[in-house]
Amino acid sequence: MGVIVRDQRLLTIRRSLTVPAPGKLCLPGGTIEKGETEEFALVREMREELTIDVSPIRLCWRSVTPWGTTLAWWLASVDADVIPVANPDEVAEFHWLTSREIRKMRNMLPSLPEFITAIESGKIELEVSF
Numbered sequence: 243m244g245v246i247v248r249d250q251r252l253l254t255i256r257r258s259l260t261v262p263a264p265g266k267l268c269l270p271g272g273t274i275e276k277g278e279t280e281e282f283a284l285v286r287e288m289r290e291e292l293t294i295d296v297s298p299i300r301l302c303w304r305s306v307t308p309w310g311t312t313l314a315w316w317l318a319s320v321d322a323d324v325i326p327v328a329n330p331d332e333v334a335e336f337h338w339l340t341s342r343e344i345r346k347m348r349n350m351l352p353s354l355p356e357f358i359t360a361i362e363s364g365k366i367e368l369e370v371s372f
């Protein structure tokens with residue numbers, strides 16, 4: 243997953259209605275393809291979903307979903323003036339949200355509130371806050 247923060251807001255996506263987990267709020271990202279590094283997959287997914295070029299900074303967390311998928315959470319940067327453009331095949335919309343706003347949103351993948359809780363409890367340390 244791409245952890246991208248700007249102006250103390252985290253870049254989140256609402257999944258399109260035509261993909262698995264339709265309409266759920268989550269972070270941009272996707273499955274790592276065979277032979278790819280995590281960093282390469284991150285850059286590719288951010289291009290595919292949001293038409294942005296990101297620079298991976300570091301892995302900040304790993305977690306496992308209730309259905310057994312391992313998630314790699316990568317902190318990444320994007321130039322300050324870049325405006326994402328959602329690819330409607332995968333992403334219905336994107337939002338830059340504070341952690342308080344994320345807490346109030348409905349219909350999200352369980353990994354997103356887990357990620358916020360892990361930050362708040364000090365399990366994850368980020369050099370950016372949101």
Ligand SMILES: Nc1nc2c([nH]c(=O)n2[C@@H]2O[C@H](COP(=O)(O)OP(=O)(O)OP(=O)(O)O)[C@@H](O)[C@H]2O)c(=O)[nH]1
Pocket residue numbers: 243262263268269270271272273274287307311313332351352353354
């Ligand atoms: N993108 C994304 N997937 C997540 C998050 N949390 C989470 O549990 N997942 C799970 O990670 C797995 C892969 O995500 P995905 O559906 O976006 O990827 P995909 O390979 O099917 O699609 P894609 O590669 O075409 O984008 C799914 O099991 C999804 O439910 C999240 O925050 N973002």
